[in-house]
Amino acid sequence: MLWVKTFHVLTVMAWLAGVFYLPRLFVNYAEARREGEPTSRLTGMARRLFRFSSILAVFAIFFGMILWTVYGVDGRWLHWKLVFVLALIAYHLYCGVLLRRMMAGTLTASPLQFRIFNEISVLIVTAILIFVIVKPV
Numbered sequence: 361m362l363w364v365k366t367f368h369v370l371t372v373m374a375w376l377a378g379v380f381y382l383p384r385l386f387v388n389y390a391e392a393r394r395e396g397e398p399t400s401r402l403t404g405m406a407r408r409l410f411r412f413s414s415i416l417a418v419f420a421i422f423f424g425m426i427l428w429t430v431y432g433v434d435g436r437w438l439h440w441k442l443v444f445v446l447a448l449i450a451y452h453l454y455c456g457v458l459l460r461r462m463m464a465g466t467l468t469a470s471p472l473q474f475r476i477f478n479e480i481s482v483l484i485v486t487a488i489l490i491f492v493i494v495k496p497v
Contacts, residue, residue: 361430368423375420376485378413379448382406382455383478389462390471403462410459417452441491448484 385406392399424445433439461467469477490496 361427364423364426364430368420368427371416371420371423375413375416375452376481378409378416379452379455379481379485380478382409382413382459383474383481385409386458386462386467386469387471387474387478389467390469390474393467394471399462406459406462410456414452414456417449421449435495436497437491437495440497441488444484444487444491448481448488451481451484 385402389399389402389406392402428438458467
């Protein structure tokens with residue numbers, strides 16, 4: 361089971377790299393558009409990053425479900441962790457919506473709005489870590 365935990369943590373880390381960086385590409389895109397600079401490279405980078413991190417998300421969820429099956433649902437901390445994991449999945453999927461808008465050229469939020477949006481993932485991951493490590497409930 362330690363191998364499954366290892367692969368779960370590894371794929372979660374890799375997925376989060378994409379979750380944290382993709383909104384930064386949205387910031388760069390919004391700044392480039394405002395300055396009238398080309399955005400095709402940023403769009404391509406965002407598309408590839410989203411695809412790659414989505415694959416890693418599937419593996420992270422897969423390994424997490426194996427752990428959940430073996431260890432069971434023990435304690436309210438796990439229920440709360442899963443609520444925030446679902447929030448992180450929703451955040452990731454919304455990044456996909458924003459990416460489609462970016463590719464269509466209709467992504468219009470300001471760089472500041474994307475900077476704020478970028479911090480939401482940090483708050484979600486912080487909550488997950490608190491429930492996993494501290495287990496406050």
